[in-house]
Every structure is written in structure tokens, then in C-alpha cells.
Amino acid sequence: MKKLVKYIITDILRSRIMIAYTVVLLVISFSVFSIEDNPAKGILSLLNIILFIVPLVSIIFSTIYIYNSNEFIELLVSQPLQRKSIWLSMFTGLAVSLSLAFFAGAGIAILLYAWSMTGLIMLGCGVLLSIVFAAIAMLASVKIRDKAKGIGTAILLWLYFSMLFDTLVLFLLFQFSDYPIEKGMVALSFLNPIDLSRVLILLRIDVSAMMGYTGAVFQSFFGSEGGMMIALAIMITWIAVPLSISTIRFNNKDL
Amino acid sequence: MISLQNISKQFGRFKVLTDVSFSCNKGECIALIGPNGSGKTTIIKSILGMVIPDSGTITFKGKSIANDYNYRSDIGYMPQMGRYPENMSIGQVLGMMKDIRKIPENLLDEDLIKSFGINKLLDKRMGTLSGGTRQKVSACLAFMFGSQALIMDEPSAGLDPVSSEILREKILVEKEKNKLVIITSHILSELDDLITEVIYMQDGRMLFQKSLHALRKDTGEEKLSRAIARVMRQQDESDGLQAARVNTSELRN
Numbered sequence: 381m382k383k384l385v386k387y388i389i390t391d392i393l394r395s396r397i398m399i400a401y402t403v404v405l406l407v408i409s410f411s412v413f414s415i416e417d418n419p420a421k422g423i424l425s426l427l428n429i430i431l432f433i434v435p436l437v438s439i440i441f442s443t444i445y446i447y448n449s450n451e452f453i454e455l456l457v458s459q460p461l462q463r464k465s466i467w468l469s470m471f472t473g474l475a476v477s478l479s480l481a482f483f484a485g486a487g488i489a490i491l492l493y494a495w496s497m498t499g500l501i502m503l504g505c506g507v508l509l510s511i512v513f514a515a516i517a518m519l520a521s522v523k524i525r526d527k528a529k530g531i532g533t534a535i536l537l538w539l540y541f542s543m544l545f546d547t548l549v550l551f552l553l554f555q556f557s558d559y560p561i562e563k564g565m566v567a568l569s570f571l572n573p574i575d576l577s578r579v580l581i582l583l584r585i586d587v588s589a590m591m592g593y594t595g596a597v598f599q600s601f602f603g604s605e606g607g608m609m610i611a612l613a614i615m616i617t618w619i620a621v622p623l624s625i626s627t628i629r630f631n632n633k634d635l
Numbered sequence: 636m637i638s639l640q641n642i643s644k645q646f647g648r649f650k651v652l653t654d655v656s657f658s659c660n661k662g663e664c665i666a667l668i669g670p671n672g673s674g675k676t677t678i679i680k681s682i683l684g685m686v687i688p689d690s691g692t693i694t695f696k697g698k699s700i701a702n703d704y705n706y707r708s709d710i711g712y713m714p715q716m717g718r719y720p721e722n723m724s725i726g727q728v729l730g731m732m733k734d735i736r737k738i739p740e741n742l743l744d745e746d747l748i749k750s751f752g753i754n755k756l757l758d759k760r761m762g763t764l765s766g767g768t769r770q771k772v773s774a775c776l777a778f779m780f781g782s783q784a785l786i787m788d789e790p791s792a793g794l795d796p797v798s799s800e801i802l803r804e805k806i807l808v809e810k811e812k813n814k815l816v817i818i819t820s821h822i823l824s825e826l827d828d829l830i831t832e833v834i835y836m837q838d839g840r841m842l843f844q845k846s847l848h849a850l851r852k853d854t855g856e857e858k859l860s861r862a863i864a865r866v867m868r869q870q871d872e873s874d875g876l877q878a879a880r881v882n883t884s885e886l887r888n
Contacts, residue, residue: 383734387720387727394722451718454774457734458683459709634646635687 381465382427384456389480392445398481401437404410405485408433412491420585423494423502426486427581431574434482435513436538442517443534447527454635467630471518471623478510505577505615512618513538519622522629540607545572547589551613562597569598573618580611636661636784636815637682642691652688652839659832661875662785664806664816666826669836675819676715678836682817683712687776695784708736711782713823715789717773721762725753725772727762729779736780747775750801766793774802780832784815791822791873803829823860833859835866 392398408429416422446453449470456466486506490499517534524530549568553561569575583595583602601607638658644651652674655812659665667675680686682693684700687820692699695706717872719728733743748754761769770793777785785806791799806829810816820826833840843866845858856862 387731387734390721390727391722426695448718449720451714451716454685455712455719455773456735458707458710458712458714460705462704464847508724564671589668590692608802632687634687634760635680 381469384461384466385472385476388469392477393480397437397441398477401441401613402481402485405433405482406489409486409489413489417472419494419496420498423490423498423581424585426490427502427578429500430486431509431578432542434460434506434509435542435574438478438510438513439520439534439538441478441515441520442500442514443531443593445474446470446518446521447530450635457635463631464591464627467518467627468623471514474514475511478514479507482506482510498581501584502581503581508615508619509573512622514558515619515622515626519626519629523625541574542573545575549575562594565594566598566601570614573615576601576611576614580608609626637817639682639696640692640694642681642688642693644674644680644681644686644688650839652681653840655836655841656836656846657841659815659817661815662810662813663832664810664830665818666823666830666834666859667817667819667834667836668823673836674839675836676788677839678710679786679817679819682786683707683710683745706818708780709783711777711780711785713773713777713785713787715792717775718771719761719767719772721760721786722733723761724758725761725764726757728772729757729775732776732779736779744778744781745775747771747778747801748804750805751775751798753858767795767798768851770794771798778805778809782814784817785809786817788819789821790818791820791825799825821887823863826856827859830859833863835863837870 384600409426412426412429413419413422416425453466453470483503483506487503490503491500494502495533496506516537520537521530549565550567553565557625569579579598580602602611636659638656640656642652642655650766655674655678657735667678669675677686681688682695682700684704687701694700694707698706700706727747733740745754749773753771753775756764756768761772764772770790774790777787787806790802790806796800803825806816806818810829818826818830830847832844832846834844845853850859850862850866851857854862854865856865
């Protein structure tokens with residue numbers, strides 16, 4: 381299995397899309413940090429870009445890669461290999477190469493210009509988001525046979541996590557603004573890995589002072605070490621659940 | 636060596652295989668023949684564990700293949716359409732398969748790699764190869780590990796005449812080594828002196844399993860293509876006859 385992962389990673393890292401993704405991240409991150417002289421401001425600008433691009437590229441690239449590897453996966457299944465290890469190798473290959481691309485593209489600039497706890501958390505969030513969306517992509521592509529439908533679903537899922545979910549939260553917020561829903565908001569942020577990352581990073585920057593009472597509740601929850609651990613656990617759940625469902629599906633799938 | 640007992644498979648509402656049973660032994664070279672959509676590829680995929688049958692059992696060397704994967708180390712498979720990760724080179728694909736199979740270098744069968752001239756293309760990326768060259772790589776992979784059973788799905792599709800002759804020679808050599816070879820093909824003329832048995836499929840059912848000798852005797856035709864054509868015609872006639880019978884009985888009522 382280890383060797384299979386190695387071959388898959390070299391294949392992915394050589395693809396043009398992956399190289400372009402790394403270069404784009406590199407250009408964006410270095411230009412953001414050189415425009416802003418205050419690293420905290422730079423982090424804030426970079427945050428929005430990263431939360432937009434990383435999930436998009438991760439989910440769409442992974443979906444397309446799995447569909448394009450259909451015949452290759454068939455060939456691997458005809459070899460003396462367990463289906464589970466084939467599927468997990470594909471996932472590991474995707475997760476590692478997406479994380480590597482993110483690290484090379486945005487990580488270096490963050491470490492150079494914003495060497496702080498906030499910078500490190502942002503780095504961790506970027507890597508985790510890459511893996512989460514690779515796992516979600518694997519689930520989408522194992523459930524849907526048709527390539528066009530599968531890629532469409534991937535785009536819709538991304539749209540939901542990065543835009544529709546926020547609209548829904550805002551709607552709920554206004555509807556129930558008369559009630560004490562601050563704690564509910566914390567729970568609600570667990571339902572979206574992108575929001576969770578955003579909250580985690582925003583709380584470390586001074587702007588959190590402007591978020592009012594909800595911000596204070598968030599601060600008291602995520603500000604502590606225990607809260608950070610819970611956030612990490614939630615992110616890992618976001619990886620583990622789609623991955624294990626897709627593995628079970630793949631084990632019984634007719635290729 | 637491989638035996639199927641009452642295999643049935645349904646994709647959604649569509650019945651692909653209905654109650655297929657046959658068995659094949661070492662030293663045989665079996666042609667799986669039938670019209671498009673008759674379930675040939677599904678049978679091959681079930682043997683390889685890619686499709687999981689709804690009912691029935693498949694055994695390989697006497698052991699059921701359900702929930703097993705090690706048995707596949709004795710099977711070489713050449714798919715109908717081989718596609719590989721685009722940015723891997725041929726050398727990497729071959730290396731990866733060697734890593735998977737874990738067979739010592741001196742036991743590898745690299746005849747085809749030499750005779751197809753693949754060893755000169757080792758640095759080429761899979762994405763830049765033509766369909767025929769990819770097919771050659773698939774063939775090399777199927778034969779490389781000296782497997783006891785060889786399963787080929789339309790092996791000569793996309794190969795030029797010279798290469799398909801090389802492949803044919805190779806299959807003959809392997810057959811002589813007392814291996815089991817299963818081939819599906821639409822080009823019946825090239826199967827003539829290759830095969831020993833014919834399994835004929837239609838609409839997901841196995842119509843017959845006969846040795847080539849018996850088939851020739853029954854139909855009175857020397858060429859496999861003519862013999863199969865005759866069988867298909869007989870099938871149509873009997874279908875027609877049945878339809879006619881139904882019609883007349885309806886008229887009587």
C-alpha cells in the first residue's frame with residue numbers, strides 16, 4: 381500500500397493543474413503579505429482567499445482524478461490487493477499531494493511573514509480543509525457513477541459549504557435573534573468545516589472584538605485549549621465520516 | 636481451475652447474467668463468444684472480483700473467491716480498455732505492478748516487453764500514448780508475472796496486425812505451458828487455431844459450452860466464424876418457430 385501511495389503522489393504532483401494551483405497560491409500569498417505591512421492584516425486577507433480556493437480546488441480536483449482513474453482502479457482491483465487498501469491509497473495520495481501543494485504554495489509565505497500561533501493555525505486549517513474536501517470528493521465520486529453528474533455534485537457541495545450554509549446561518553440568526561442562540565451558533569459552526577476554520581482564525585485576530593456577544597461566546601469556547609482540541613476533533617470527524625462511508629461503499633461496488 | 640455455479644447478476648432492473656454455470660481447467664483455451672451486451676465482460680469482471688454477483692458462487696482452484704483477494708496473484712488480466720494515470724511513465728506503471736505482485740526479478744516474463752519494443756518507451760508518459768500502445772502495455776502487464784490463468788477481454792482491439800500476431804504467438808506459447816486462457820473476442824477468425832473450447836452467451840444466459848471439435852462436428856463447418864454464424868441462425872430460427880407457434884395458438888383461441 382505504501383508503494384502504491386508513492387506512485388499516486390508522484391502522478392498527481394506532476395499534473396499541470398496541481399502545479400498551477402501551487403503557483404497561484406504562491407503568487408497570492410507573497411503578494412498579500414508584501415502589500416500589507418501588518419502581518420495580522422495580511423493573514424485576514426489571505427484567510428478569505430484560502431477559504432475560497434482551497435476547498436474548491438481540493439473537491440473538484442479529487443473528483444475529477446477519481447473519475448479519470450476509473451479504469452486504473454479496475455486494473456488495481458484485478459490485482460491481489462484488498463479493495464480497502466486501494467481506496468485508502470487513492471485517498472492518501474490525494475490528501476498528501478493536496479496538502480503538499482497547499483504547504484508549498486501558501487505555507488512558506490505564512491511561515492516567513494506571519495510566524496505566530498495564528499499563522500500556524502491557519503496552516504493547519506488549510507491542510508485539514510484540503511483533506512476534508514478530498515474525503516468529501518471521494519464520497520461523491522463513489523456514490524455517483526456518471527462523471528458529469530459527479531463533478532456537478534462536487535461543485536454544488538462546494539457552493540453549499542462556502543456560500544449557501546452562511547446564508548442559512550444568517551437567516552436563522554435573524555429569525556431567532558430574540559432568543560439566546562449564542563451557544564447554538566457554536567454548535568452550528570461544527571456543521572461546516574470552512575466556517576469552523578474561519579471562526580478559529582478570526583478569534584485570534586483583533587477583529588473578533590467587533591463580533592459582539594456571539595463573538596465573546598465563541599472566544600470563551602474556542603479560545604481555550606480544550607476548545608481547540610474539540611475543533612480539531614470535529615475536523616477529523618469531517619475527514620473520517622465521509623472516508624469510512626465511501627470505503628464501505630467502494631467495498632461493495634460493482635466496477 | 637475456475638468454476639462458476641449459478642451466477643446471476645442484476646444492474647438495477649436490467650438482468651445481465653441469469654444462472655450461468657461453467658467450469659474450466661488447466662491447459663484449456665476458452666473463447667467467450669456472444670453478441671454485444673450478452674454479459675461476457677460481466678462474467679470476466681465477476682471472476683476478477685470487480686463485480687459481485689447477486690447469487691451463486693465462483694471458485695478458483697477449489698476455493699470460493701468471495702471476500703478473498705489473494706487468489707488474483709494467479710491471474711493475469713488484460714482489460715478491454717486500459718487507461719492509466721496520465722502522468723505516470725510506462726516504466727513507473729511496470730515498476731508499480733512489480734511492487735504489487737512482489738515477484739522476484741528473475742521470474743518475470745518480459746518477452747512481450749521486448750517484442751513489442753516497450754523497453755524503448757519506458758520514459759514516455761501514459762497520457763501521451765496512443766490507444767494501441769496502451770493496449771500493448773496492458774498485454775505486457777497481463778503476461779509479466781507468469782500467472783496460471785490468463786483472462787483477456789478483446790485483446791486484439793486497437794492492436795496493429797504485427798502486434799496482434801505477436802500477442803497470438805505469445806498466447807499459444809502460454810497455452811503450451813498448461814495454463815488456462817480465457818479470451819473474449821469479436822474477431823472470430825483469429826481465434827481459430829488458438830482455442831480449444833467455446834462458451835456461447837446470449838442475453839445473459841450461457842447457451843452452450845462445447846469443445847471446438849464438437850462444435851465443428853455439430854455444425855459441419857470447419858471455420859469457427861461460420862460455425863458460430865450457423866449456431867446463431869439456428870437460434871433465430873427456433874425463436875421464430877416458437878413465435879409462430881404462439882401466434883397460431885392465439886389464432887385458434
